[in-house]
Amino acid sequence: MRSALADAADAFLREAARPVRDLALERERRRLERRLGHAWEVQGAAFLRRLAALRPRFPDVQEAVRVQDWEPLLDAALRLTRGLFRRALDRAIRAAVRLGFDAGRVAASFDLANPRAVAYLRDHGAELVAGIEDTTRQEIRALLVQAAAEGWSYDRAARAIARRFAEFRDGRPQEHIRSRAHLVAATELGNAYEHGTLLAAEQAHASGTPMEKAWLAVLDDRTEQECRDNHAAGWIPIDQAFPSGHQRPLAHPACRCTLLTRPRAG
Numbered sequence: 001m002r003s004a005l006a007d008a009a010d011a012f013l014r015e016a017a018r019p020v021r022d023l024a025l026e027r028e029r030r031r032l033e034r035r036l037g038h039a040w041e042v043q044g045a046a047f048l049r050r051l052a053a054l055r056p057r058f059p060d061v062q063e064a065v066r067v068q069d070w071e072p073l074l075d076a077a078l079r080l081t082r083g084l085f086r087r088a089l090d091r092a093i094r095a096a097v098r099l100g101f102d103a104g105r106v107a108a109s110f111d112l113a114n115p116r117a118v119a120y121l122r123d124h125g126a127e128l129v130a131g132i133e134d135t136t137r138q139e140i141r142a143l144l145v146q147a148a149a150e151g152w153s154y155d156r157a158a159r160a161i162a163r164r165f166a167e168f169r170d171g172r173p174q175e176h177i178r179s180r181a182h183l184v185a186a187t188e189l190g191n192a193y194e195h196g197t198l199l200a201a202e203q204a205h206a207s208g209t210p211m212e213k214a215w216l217a218v219l220d221d222r223t224e225q226e227c228r229d230n231h232a233a234g235w236i237p238i239d240q241a242f243p244s245g246h247q248r249p250l251a252h253p254a255c256r257c258t259l260l261t262r263p264r265a266g
Contacts (some may be wrong), residue, residue: 021193022222024099029185030090035088035251036181037169039081047077048158058154072145078133085132090125096189101195104261106204120195128188139164187253194259198248201238201261210264211238214248218256227257
């Protein structure tokens with residue numbers, strides 16, 4: 001049985017956990033958002049320079065620009081800027097894992113020098129950059145398919161492409177939505193922070209301190225059902241999956257949930 005004092009401490013932990021994470025990540029989020037925005041700015045300019053070679057084809061409905069014409073040009077721009085994305089993400093993810101680990105560790109002697117932390121830092125950045133590139137390719141494909149179908153001039157297509165890359169960076173304020181840079185930064189830093197918190201608890205558990213975890217969701221009209229179910233599961237063993245199958249938040253892009261950990265009573 002946990003004491004009333006322990007229950008009160010748990011309630012306080014639940015109230016404090018999410019603001020603590022958000023505050024800890026705010027500076028990193030802003031920095032990563034700026035760096036991603038810069039990378040997309042460079043990427044868009046590089047693609048448009050290459051696309052200019054296809055200018056004569058745009059008004060010609062009989063010889064419309066095809067995927068095989070422009071995709072190599074976009075691929076070249078993606079390769080050119082891949083390092084910008086990778087460096088920005090690697091630095092930010094490393095910092096966020098550390099912040100999450102420090103928030104979750106139960107002993108000062110614990111550290112991040114373990115294979116799982118190294119693997120996350122090494123592998124996740126490459127996977128994320130590949131996903132970002134795939135989404136960019138889909139966005140630009142949709143624009144150029146529309147341009148070919150509707151017989152756009154080169155100037156009209158170029159303006160639309162430049163506008164789309166600017167939206168990646170700055171969003172569409174008139175529609176009151178976040179930018180893609182903000183979404184990627186918030187999601188990936190949140191994932192890294194929560195991963196660090198889980199690593200700290202798992203390290204404590206492996207060192208002889210039985211640990212448990214809980215999923216803390218924001219319960220409002222925007223909360224996904226899987227997050228509600230995970231929240232309702234309460235405290236579970238550190239090595240058990242939540243009802244959604246996740247070991248820790250985030251459950252989806254821009255998920256607002258966070259992980260709680262504590263030594264298991266008894």
